[in-house]
Amino acid sequence: MCSRTQAAQWIRDGRVSVDGRIVRDPEFPTIAGRHRIAVDGRSIDAAPERRVIVLNKPRGLLTTASDEKGRDTVYRCFDGAGLPWLAPVGRLDKASEGLLLFTNDPAWAARITDPATGPDKRYHVQIDAVPDDALIAALNAGIEHEGEMLRAKSAALLRSGERTAWLDIVLDEGKNRQIRRMLAAQHIDVLRLVRVAIGAIALGDLGKGAWRELRADEIAALSP
Structure with a gap:
């Protein structure tokens, strides 16, 4: 509720x-x-049926129900849909985009976001540099940033151009702005950050700002 x-x-x-x-x-x-x-x-009389929504979050929206400064939030994407109360499962920062889950079951959401029980999360990240083997190795081994050790579960090069490249990064924990901080520690800026999958749920061809309800089998595949 x-x-x-x-x-x-x-x-x-x-x-x-x-x-x-x-x-x-x-x-x-x-x-x-x-x-x-x-x-x-x-x-x-009874708890409402669990509902889980997946949204392709556009860049520039805040992951919050309301903003004291009146800025646009992810709930703008649900305008007029008549959905029940739903809360985001984890977050994507304002500059990030891609797959974002919402649910009306806070206990289930807590298990999904817990590093010990939740699924891995996959990101495609465009950076302002062409990475060498040393950078990929550092992302996998762990990078210390402001006294905290940050590590990707896996990191690999997707494709590269003359000045930029795309990385495939998988995280099994969700520390605040983890990918951006890891790369900043290597003096690399993130140009785009797109979450493309959470566990078995992939972004696929879901359009920017579009959403759909997960099927029961998809929810079961995510559930710890």
């Missing part, structure tokens, strides 16, 4: 009752199927 943060605020505001009694403690224990929970007097 909503994010955990929003749910906690609803509870503190007195909008949620358990067996007819208002409860203002977000940590109050309940048992599914035994306790009757209501929001604004309307009973919640």
